[in-house]
Amino acid sequence: MAGSRPKSGPTMHDVAAAAGVSQATVSLVLNSASGSRFSEDTRKRVRDAVNRLGYRTNAHAKVLREGVAGMIGFIGDSVATTPFAGAIIEGAQQRAWEDGLLLLAVNTGGDKELEAASLDTMLSYKVAGVVYAAMYHRRLEVPEALEGVRSVVLNSQDREGRVPSVAPDEGKGGYAATSRLLEAGHTRVGMINIETLESGLPAAVGRYEGYCTALEEAGLDADPSLVRFGQGGEVHGYKYAMELLTSSNPPTAIFCANDRGAWGAYQAASDLRLSIPRDVSIVGFDNQATLAPFLRPGLTTFELPFVAMGRRAVELILQDAEPDGRVELMDCPLIERNSVTHPKEMP
Amino acid sequence: MAGSRPKSGPTMHDVAAAAGVSQATVSLVLNSASGSRFSEDTRKRVRDAVNRLGYRTNAHAKVLREGVAGMIGFIGDSVATTPFAGAIIEGAQQRAWEDGLLLLAVNTGGDKELEAASLDTMLSYKVAGVVYAAMYHRRLEVPEALEGVRSVVLNSQDREGRVPSVAPDEGKGGYAATSRLLEAGHTRVGMINIETLESGLPAAVGRYEGYCTALEEAGLDADPSLVRFGQGGEVHGYKYAMELLTSSNPPTAIFCANDRGAWGAYQAASDLRLSIPRDVSIVGFDNQATLAPFLRPGLTTFELPFVAMGRRAVELILQDAEPDGRVELMDCPLIERNSVTHPKEMP
DNA sequence: TACACCAAGTTATACGAATAACTGATCGAA
């Protein structure tokens, strides 16, 4: 149902009149900080009137007096659309609501003009801060208008290092993924990456570095013939896995830097009549909700901590301390399923 | 970077002082409706001062005077989280922004208390209306506070029929899906549904009714042995497809009421060494972004019009006419891929 | 008896922008 257009509801003055007191009394009673100095009788009359009239405070009047609104701006390039990262907005909203704040959300789809315009509107609403979220982990330039506003870059890093950022710890993730395979007893561990190192993509670079570090710590030489760089997606995952598994000295385990690549590897293994994990162990990355749990066998992978990152970003906005422009990296937890076991030669 | 806390920026008075005019002049020049009556010189001085000071209008003051805010409330049970329907929020936001409005968004996760509280906060911000979105198509009860507010139920229907609703046209979708198979020449068309009819789930009931209507119009008797009701998901899809395809008189085509069920059917076909679409044609429903395009062969399916529905819901809120409590059903477009062809016996 | 002090309120004002109503000055026409 819809009400007639500008029926803006009862105000404090209406409540005051109904309760037979002044508007100030109503205000003081409701924001009961110092409301205790009124008689029980008066307080009751005020509260009754509030209920009877269905009074609801006008947030705009309040903000006008107090300067800051109970809202946080959320700008995402595509974050609500990608199946992937809807969780990021969920985490942000959860945390915001714990402090009674709402999210003023916009998806720009990468449109810089829309971005600037909506940021402008947000600022004119005096948001308490702005979360600037990216669909995937990269280094980006923040809009100029963010300077001088409390803001946090989410799932990416400010190229200039001026705005604090929250992002997944790709290095640690790659390290943990590789370690999981090494601990299972594998010594020939391949990697299928999602991008070249030249791309500078933190996800690709970080996960690869973690892979190398883990091998190194285990006293193994990184064998370049076991590593493939290219594009994400199951088509390339298939192609690279085929190459690796049909080589003269194939790996017994593969770390795929994303789940879709892992899916391609599953198809390759299937075509080669190799069983996962008996013949090849696979570890993925991303824990893609619509994919990883449904593969047979379930894919052991690492989760991008979207909810936690969303929460943390809002937390940085809410905290009193002046933030520095540091990047905060968050752990990617292991999601254990059934795609990893010992190599065949092992007991 | 973050500014010191309550630095609320320059006001119109500051601009007026800087330009050597009165506050009213600034207001009139900026909202240039009747601003033309000022001299070019004055207008230039005002605009220069605005730029120099970085003035941005205070939206709250504006709303306070004008009564309605440039925001639309968006309440979803899980809509931003489900990979499925993030598009719904995208469509709503797109349409809202075309009128310069922002979305005040909350995901309740089904928590009625959070729902009530956030709705309350939204109303205190004088939103122009509220979109109440559900994760899946069902009949639901809207919160009481929505009465007397301009509101629309999205991707579901108000059980009481008082709030206007926007939902996918399941019946038409089921009809079109079945027709697609009939037109290809199939006469034994099976269906794997996502729920029992007793569930009353509009998606299950509607798609089944569409299936029946299409058969009827084609002069075919609905053969109950070709239909399975149960739960969605690939596990049940697999099981039911197995049953259908190994029966004495198997269907040559199956309409799976969702894509995950279709995935299960793919696996069953694969296990039975049946080729899709040569041996069995499959039509899905939902066009699940992370699944349908990646199946081999690509799954021919129907798209839930999330973006269009989101847009339409906001449009209903923005329109001047008093809305009736009608349900508006929107078409599910066919997404043609490669899982349908003629039955074997045909030329 | 005079004074301080408290309880239980009220009055007045500010927040920032929009706008109706007003003021002076200038110009044209009767």
Add this chain to the structure above:
DNA sequence: TTCGATCAGTTATTCGTATAACTTGGTGTA
């Protein structure tokens, strides 16, 4: 010359809330 119209602005008020500062009547106490 005088009235009217037009131009180029200004003044004053309003929206709804929060709060500092004030009022008023009653108590306690020295």
